Amino acid sequence: MQRRNTYQRTVIYEILRGTDSHPTADWIYEKVKQVIPNISLGTVYRNLRVLKEEGLIIELNDGKQSRFDARTDNHYHFKCTNCERIYDIDKENVVDVDVSALKQSGFSVEKIDITFSGICNICNVGEN
Numbered sequence: 001m002q003r004r005n006t007y008q009r010t011v012i013y014e015i016l017r018g019t020d021s022h023p024t025a026d027w028i029y030e031k032v033k034q035v036i037p038n039i040s041l042g043t044v045y046r047n048l049r050v051l052k053e054e055g056l057i058i059e060l061n062d063g064k065q066s067r068f069d070a071r072t073d074n075h076y077h078f079k080c081t082n083c084e085r086i087y088d089i090d091k092e093n094v095v096d097v098d099v100s101a102l103k104q105s106g107f108s109v110e111k112i113d114i115t116f117s118g119i120c121n122i123c124n125v126g127e128n
């Protein structure tokens with residue numbers, strides 16, 4: 001049982017690592033079914049939760065649905081309000097956030113979680 005759970009989790013993790021599209025659980029479920037046909041959506045959710053608890057993946061919630069990301073280094077996101085794609089934005093590509101005022105007020109910042117939203121470069125050139 002334990003071994004089976006580990007196998008399922010590995011398959012789910014590898015599928016998520018193979019994409020940078022920040023997919024939904026439903027999308028992951030469809031992919032996992034191609035490898036493990038009898039897996040249930042509930043099992044996929046459960047394994048995603050464990051992977052998140054283990055710090056291997058992060059969950060992005062846009063208020064409507066959860067999206068998942070196997071990239072766990074500190075990076076930002078851009079969400080297109082037109083096509084709903086989510087892009088990784090490297091911190092180097094945007095102005096660094098100044099947390100010195102927070103530090104002076106006694107806050108310890110461990111993570112900066114920023115999601116930009118707007119129209120992505122693909123939608124802007126009308127190729128959507």
Ligand SMILES: [Zn+2]
Nearest residue numbers: 080083120123
């Ligand atoms: Zn777009």
Ligand SMILES: [Zn+2]
Nearest residue numbers: 069071087088
């Ligand atoms: Zn990401």
